[in-house]
Amino acid sequence: MTEAHNEEAQLPPPLPEGGLRIIPLGGLGAIGRNMTVFEYDGKLLVVDCGVLFPDVEQPGVDLILPDFGPILDRLDDIQAIVLTHGHEDHIGAVPYLLAHKADIPLVGSQFTLALVEAKLAERRIQPYTLTVREGGRERLGPFECEFFAVNHSIPDALAVAIRTPAGLVLHTGDFKMDQLPLDGRITDLAGFARLGAEGVDLLLSDSTNAEIPGFVTPEREIGPVLDSIFAKARGRIIVASFASHVHRVQQVFDSALEHGRKVALIGRSMVRNMGIARDLGLLNIPAGLVVGLDEATSMPPEQIVLMSTGSQGEPMSALGRMASGDHRHITIAPGDTVVLASSLVPGNETSVYRVINRLARAGAVVVHKDVAKVHVSGHAPAGELLYLLNVVRPSNLMPVHGEWRHLRAHARLGIESGVAPDRVVLCEDGDVVDLVEGRASLVGRVKSRYVYVDGLAVGDVSESLLTERRILGDGGFIATTVVVDSVTGKVVAGPTVSAKGFSEDAAAFNAVIPLVTEALNRAAADGITDPHQLQQIVRRTVGRWVNDAYRRRPMIVPTVVEV
Amino acid sequence: MTEAHNEEAQLPPPLPEGGLRIIPLGGLGAIGRNMTVFEYDGKLLVVDCGVLFPDVEQPGVDLILPDFGPILDRLDDIQAIVLTHGHEDHIGAVPYLLAHKADIPLVGSQFTLALVEAKLAERRIQPYTLTVREGGRERLGPFECEFFAVNHSIPDALAVAIRTPAGLVLHTGDFKMDQLPLDGRITDLAGFARLGAEGVDLLLSDSTNAEIPGFVTPEREIGPVLDSIFAKARGRIIVASFASHVHRVQQVFDSALEHGRKVALIGRSMVRNMGIARDLGLLNIPAGLVVGLDEATSMPPEQIVLMSTGSQGEPMSALGRMASGDHRHITIAPGDTVVLASSLVPGNETSVYRVINRLARAGAVVVHKDVAKVHVSGHAPAGELLYLLNVVRPSNLMPVHGEWRHLRAHARLGIESGVAPDRVVLCEDGDVVDLVEGRASLVGRVKSRYVYVDGLAVGDVSESLLTERRILGDGGFIATTVVVDSVTGKVVAGPTVSAKGFSEDAAAFNAVIPLVTEALNRAAADGITDPHQLQQIVRRTVGRWVNDAYRRRPMIVPTVVEV
Known part of the structure; x- marks a missing residue:
């Protein structure tokens, strides 16, 4: 394994002619602020541009951005920002980068671009966009990009293969390999196999669950669990999930229909995202199923489902306000059933359990992932990562999207599956990797601080x-x-x-x-x-x-x- | 369900003659600072006296104590403090209570008393103690106590039945029902059945895992997992666990012996507690197995196991120092295998994962509970709680030892198993429950603040x-x-x-x-x-x-x- 251990910035040498440079500016060392810069022949391609949410070690901070420093004087060289999917940790920093140069083209799937456009509209930025879909190819300067369907906890996610004369690179984005996904859109393992046959020089792949053995439970096993909760509930049902998890919301809609309940959407991002998903045909809303909150609150509790944000214990979210008794329209009462149909993002445990206790204190029955199978992860665990590695057979592997423990576990999987140990590049944000003559190696480091957003100001918090x-x-x-x-x-x-x-x-x-x-x-x-x-x-x-x-x-x- | 919802202190009426009063001063509403006061005929009996560890909502606080306010002017009435087992959340506040009156007798099993005596010796308090064991009976003033073996994640844990003319009360302490425990000492379900036949008027029972369906994995399934980790490890092995988990340490000793390694104990509390356990015959140390740290560091890495504290990510613990490179004698290196053979106490996630990432960064392979079955909980989940409820068939149930979500889940189990809903007393710290003529009911509230210890001072942090x-x-x-x-x-x-x-x-x-x-x-x-x-x-x-x-x-x- 080539491993980054140099604490001091050691500026990289000039990129050899014909070489491809890869600089991860975020996502390696923490789950969040994913951003990778590719450089070929003086031109740059950015893949993802997300935010990281702070933990207790970053008190008072709202968001953490990638450090744009290494590319700020080269904004004109950026051919495009490819967005693999619409989660905040992949698109959340786009407005901050476009604040420096608004006309960098954004490339992504329909749903991804719709989410990022909604976010940019709030800041009155109208971006240049190029919509792509699986199977499509686009030449972005010297970068010949091909897009592949991947299955994740948000619809319309893509992997991207990047061809330059330096070689073929596959960046998976976030993915799992549910073999029976609700929308039938599986991760395109066959497509990856074709790339593997062609020869993948470098694989960048999602490490989030690399420590976890085995395979992810199919998403469709959640449906029956929700159904049985709905069957038992005598009063109102409140379900909280990520506001972008269209398939989970679809399952709630299906269960509601089955049990003769109406659904009201609660929380600004939930309402906005599900509107977009419906308009793009990604969410099927049976006629008359969705009602407004006003109507919902006037109906008998046993006829209603509230679909809410706040699954991570955010105190200002809809569910957070309900739990603390501060929601303007909804008061939790004995007889309510609350379902947290979501993972527990590390760092959020204290706030999530606080919300659960407050809901329980107010008399609600609370069902969460410790109690019933109401969520499955969106990231491939070790068993699935091995499938990918064995199909792609990359010459070089660079684990991305993970804390150090995840990256290292993924590196081990790479070696176990046959990648030469000296071709596994274990590195972190700011490391510079050059792919030259089919070999990826660490050549230096650029500055990559955490850039903190606190209130209106960016960067004055050190x-x-x-x-x-x-x-x-x-x-x-x-x-x-x-x-x-x-x-x-x-x-x-x-x-x-x-x-x-x-x-x-x-x-x-x-x-x-x-x-x-x-x-x-x-x-x-x-x-x-x-x-x-x-x-x-x-x-x-x-x-x-x-x-x-x-x-x-x-x-x-x-x-x-x-x- | 009788439920406490009064936010304002509403002082209880005088205790009716012949009635038993129960005041939980800690442990209901949070996992920690367990303490219950029983009052009969003007005399008091205290069961447990523990500390709560602060979370992010209590910054800078070292410990949280029960509020002794309601009993401070009645210290002479206290017949004894019964300690069910030696965990900090059950014994940690004893020195602070004895600081008010040093001669209150402490009653507990041999191991429990040895741990609390070691703690008191640091403060130069020599307590009055009465050693009891399972099967034993002691009359403590008007309280006729009978002790029962329970199986928990520390040896020598006891449940206590308290007989007064007001009725028979069973307090389980912390327990699970591993049917094949390593030391053969099972939770005495047969004894509880005898009590049930006699008629248990009130059951106070451990709610920690009441939300979790099913049964706990037997402790002995950990052994083979440790064995397979030991078999694979080529370099040094470092195992971290709670410093009081004698059985886990025993398993590590057994695996070390099996694989020809020596063991060095690291961390002050680990060394002290295992010394006590060995002296009491609770820990079997094969001759020559344990070596000093000096000797260990001079041996080849493949011949050594370091058994350490720090499984909860405590930065100043032995493992915490190793992870941050601050340990005086031990430097983590590639080839090291680190096993966190422990649960993840809620609230500690961020620090534990930080330690894991630092260890991984330094090159160690880290095995923790997400990755392999290296820990099982010490608390009975729902399936086991139902066994207990069905055997004891209590007239009244008071769930203890849990956050609100746990207490409520336990209350539901009680009702499902046949306790009359109006005989399930769901309450929190400071609530006053009277058992009168076979009926337990909430009669008022006493002040029960969190009392914070910060540095040398107690109580000046509000x-x-x-x-x-x-x-x-x-x-x-x-x-x-x-x-x-x-x-x-x-x-x-x-x-x-x-x-x-x-x-x-x-x-x-x-x-x-x-x-x-x-x-x-x-x-x-x-x-x-x-x-x-x-x-x-x-x-x-x-x-x-x-x-x-x-x-x-x-x-x-x-x-x-x-x-």
Whole structure:
């Protein structure tokens, strides 16, 4: 295995003529912000441009973007952005990239483009788009692209094969290999076999479930489980799922029809996405089945299903508001059955279980994935990845879309299936891989920070700022303010001490005031008048005291003002 | 179902003569800080006294204790603290209760008491103890206690039946019903049947897995899985588990012996607990199997197993330090196999997966519960709970040990198995339940806050303080300092603005200074000189500006000093 272990940026050498360069700017090392840049003959092709959702280590952050730094001065070279499917971790950063240059063409399937266009419309960006479908081919500059159907937890997902004189590269996008999918659109293993026969020089493939042995349960086994829940429910049914999981919503529609219930869609993205899916013929809505929320709330509970967002415990989502009793129209009551028909995205466990407990507290029966088979993953586990590897027989493998544990597990599968160990390129965001004369190898690194979106601003939140937030979040702060004479350094007012997030017991922590006064007196006696030095003295005095008295580490905020 | 829905404390009426009062002070509404107080004829019996570990909603907190408030003025009435087993969520708060009165007798099995004594020794408390075992009976004041073996993820766990003239109560403690446990010590279903025949008036039973259908996998199925991992491993093996899971450690010892490896124990609690287990004959250590860490590090990697703490991703644990490269003696290297033979306690997912990724990054193969059957739960799922309910046939059921979702699921199982719905008491910490004339009912509430331990202090961290921490942790703060003349209210120095955790871009946020100056000038013109009022003006000015300019919500910290 070729492995990236260089922590320091080591800029790559110039790309040899006839070589293809691959730079993952996101998606390797974390599940999210997927983005891969391909370079051939001075031209660039981008595959996916998604966001990563923050975890507890990124407090207060709304979104994490790929670092566009390495391509910002080459935007004119970008031939297109190919979008494999419409999930946020693949399309969510498109508006931020188009903010730099609005006319980069977007290439994707009908449903994918419809979702990204809806997102761009909110920012008044009208993109240049090129709709493609499975079986299609497009020449995008020097990149000859061929598209293949893949089965995933959103309709109309594509893999893309990229041909250049440097060789044939297959990027799977996200996929699984449900052999009996609801829409009959299976992952095109036969097409991949044809590519394999032609000779795939490099395979980039989804690693999300590479650690998990075996095969994914067919999506259609969810239907009967939903049916039995619907059969048992005596009152209202509320189902939450991802707002883009058209097939899951279809199954809810089918069960509702079967059990004589109407469905109301709840949540802005749910309503919008299902409208798009219906218009494109991807969602079959029997006449009269869907009703508005107003009508739904006036109907007897046993005749209604609410199809909602919020399956990941998001507090501001429709389900999150219902759970905390803050939804304007819906109050959870005994007799309600709530189904969370979704996976549990790692990092969301605490919020999801909080929502479940609140729903249970309000009297609802809550069915979730620990309790019944109401969700299956959208990503191929190890057994399916081996099928793909054995059919494609790639010369080089680059695991993508995963945390380090997933990428490494996928690398092992590659080697077990016969890829030469020195042709498995295990790398992470910012690594630069060149495919030259049929061999992929790591040649350097470009800068690839996490770029944080927080409120309206992008990029003013750094890692050291997040460290400050973590310190403040864990221990609060103690602020000490003192006014000194600018000439003599003598204390004119203060010191005063105030604290937030540190301790309720102000009488106890005011005990530090005499210590600060004493330290300042000593400083004055020593002729120290520089406010910066005085600030350091205050900081040390308070810091030492709080450690001895409390064994806590609040942020110490000394302010010395000169008058 | 009798259900607690009163948010406001509604003090209970006096306990009727001949009645038994039950007050859960912890363990109902969250998994942890288990503690139940029984009262009869003016005397109290406490069952368990544990801690709860904080989640992201309790930043900076070390531990959460039960609220001892309702019994603090009645410590002399406490006949004993019965400890069902030695897990932290059942014994961890004992030192904090004994800090109020050191001579309350502790009653428990040999292993349980040994663990709690080791914990108390660190605080130089030597408790009064009474060792009991399954089959034994003890009269503790008016409480006639009988002890029963239960099978759990720690040896020597007990259930306790409490007889008073008010009736027979069975408290299961934590249990599962592995029918072929490694030590042959099964949950005493036959004994419970005898109690059932006698007539159990109230059952308090473990709800942790009440949502999960079916039965737990026998513990002995882990052995072969470990064996196959050991057989495949070519280099060093590191196994992490709970430091009290003696049977899991025994299995690791057995596999090590089988595969010709020596074992070194790593982590203070692992070494201590396994020493206790060996001394009590609960852990069988073949001669020469266990070596010191020094010896282990000098041996060839294929001859060694390191048995470590840190299975929950704790950054300061032995495994946590190895993962981050901070362990003094052990450096993870390619060829290492790391096994996390443990459950994933909800709330710990992010840290556990971070440790796994770091280990994978350093080259280790990591086997965890998603990948192989290296752990089974210690708590009975629904299928086993039904066995218990059907054997005991309690007149009243009070689900304990669980979040709300678990308690409710357990309540449903109770009703399905034939407990009268109005005899199922679904309640939470602080609720007061009286058993009078064979009927258990909710009669009121006592105060039951979360009591936070943070560093050396207990109880000075409140919910509103945690809210401050969350605000600071999500958005940092902007501090504005201004010195004004105490007579005229005119600005003498400042305003200055500083920020932590808010934005790197100081030039941008200094834009607020002229706005603050302007607001203060206006205040001066209006004759406002009160520093508190001026502070509010500064707060409003900065708050409005930051919302408009950033759409963020940092804490606004205005300081107005008079000279």
